[in-house]
Amino acid sequence: MLDDAGLQALREAARLSPDNLPLRRHLAEQLLAKGYLADAETEFRAALMLAPKDADITAGLAEAFVRQSAHGAALSALEPFLAAPGYPPRMGVLAARALLGEGETGRAAQRYHEAVSRDPSVADPELAARLTIPAPSTPAYAPPPGPAYATPADAPSGAEVEKSKMNFADVAGMEAVKESLRVKLLLPIQQPDLFAAYGKRAGGGVLMYGPPGAGKTHLARAAAGELGAAFVNVGLADILDMYVGSSERNLRATFDLARRNRPCVLFFDEVDALAARRSDMRQAHTRQLVNQFLAELDGVDPNANEGVLVLAATNAPWYIDVAFRRPGRFDQLVFVPPPDAAARAAILRILCRDKPLAEMDFDAVARVTDFFVGADLKGLVDRAVEVKLQQSISAGRPIPMTTNDLLAAAQGTRPTAVREWLATARNYVLHANESGAWDELMPWIKRKW
Incomplete structure (x- = not known):
């Protein structure tokens, strides 16, 4: 009453x-x-x-x-x-x-x-x-002397801020891909005055696509290390939740985490699971997650994502909603191809550089590993190391690894998924490329067939 x-x-x-x-x-x-x-x-x-x-x-x-x-x-x-x-x-x-x-x-x-x-x-x-947070202020964004890292308690749903110890020197080959990332993402922060003169801001999105194991995650970490920026590696488990609305909240919290730690490289692996075509979805809450992702890429105001470099990777770019390719979102698609022979040799040198070695001919191994991606080459080296370890244990001393060890391991190793991926990509390039989105793949596909 x-x-x-x-x-x-x-x-x-x-x-x-x-x-x-x-x-x-x-x-x-x-x-x-x-x-x-x-x-x-x-x-x-x-x-x-x-x-x-x-x-x-x-x-x-x-x-x-x-x-x-x-x-x-x-x-x-x-x-x-x-x-x-x-x-x-x-x-x-x-x-x-x-x-x-x-x-x-x-x-x-x-x-x-x-x-x-x-x-x-x-x-x-x-x-x-x-x-236990200080009273907020709203200064204009300027890159700090060193990136500030969130405490584990700030991390939403398992996403964490880390500092990458890699840079582009640790990525063998792929010079064209590294140059695309450098121009699109890194130089606007490294040379802000020059880019500001042309009205270009620090930030943006790049979608990397290619066969599994080609090094997309490796490139994202290297980009963060090259810049000296914070790195947030977002997995599906960090976002997706069984309760309606929770996935959208997790996605928003992840972007907020990156904005507080800028300059920051925010990396979404297997992004097709979060950005699939809405026309293929039957449930409203999954479409809402795509809408939330698009809204976060746009930002709540024009400067919301300044200093946040959004990288995404997928093996199936043709399943991603076309709205993500609009300018200002993932407006640049970067093809990450399987490494050529020179790149395979360089990858093998990096993988073997901390191991006891005899005189090596990495080019010879590269010539017999066509269609191998970085993950396949790492598996090949691991097999050769296992054999050499057994010999070293029997001999009681480290025995250097030889070219023949790698060649023997290559004979028993098959490339994992590149051929299957190429077949799928070829179908899209030849029969579903009305928009021209896959023109970059055309020369590469023709060389392989």
Whole structure:
């Protein structure tokens, strides 16, 4: 029973005029402000029946839930708005409070920081203190002297920030691919003044595609090391979740993690599982994940992803939704081919450089390993090492590995999946290339057939 005469009068007016949305909204807000939380929840629900997509009413209902410790209900109410770019920052703070109530401190801190960076007026010092994060500021982006790395508690769903110890010198061959990555991703950060003169910002997306094991992940790590940037390697388990809405939240949190650690290389492996063609999907929530991915690539504002270099890799680029190839997203496709003979020899040198060796003829091994990718060559070297280890154990001393050891291992090793991939790629190049997307593959396919 309300003991406030003004609230009783408002409630009676709302009873007599049940379809008066401004009146119901005002009543609900007054109830919330004076601490009548259960009554406020009832009135916000009634107002939402009249305006189901009203963000302010939804935020009020979520606040009523949070203050009643119904954190799961609050997140469910907010989720449809949080999944879209440009949601009201107040909702982000409410989501942070609900996530903290659920014990998800890292995700709560990410959500709070993102909301307050967009609108400092919604800052909640008490909540910030509980999240142990400093009061946010919104300076223009400038690359820091050294990348700041998030603590493990900040990492969403297993995604972690690391520092790559590799660079392009550790990647054998593929000079054309490395040059494409250098121009598209690295030089805008390494020479910002020159690129700014032409209106080019630091950031963007590149989709690398090619047969399995060709070195796409290796290239992504090397790009991060070449730049001295943070590196976030995102696997499917870091994003996909069995509960509706959780996958979208994980994806958003992953992008937020990269934005806080810029300059950062954000790498999505097997991206076709997250960016598949929406026309092939039967379930609405899987299409929503694609929509969320597109929204994150665009950013909530033009500078949101500045300094975030998004790399993705796939073995099946033809299954990716065409919207991802729009300028500003993955507008550059980079073909990562199986290594040629010179590249195979260089890969073998790198794989064997820390092992006891006799005089080696890596070119001879490269000539008999056509269709081998980097993963196949590593397996070949591992087999030769196993044989040499057995001999060394029997002899009681390390016995250097020879060219014949590698040739013998090559005779018993077959390339894994390149031939099958080539057959599939050939079908798309010859019969499904109306848009010209696979023109880059044409010369390479013709050389192999």
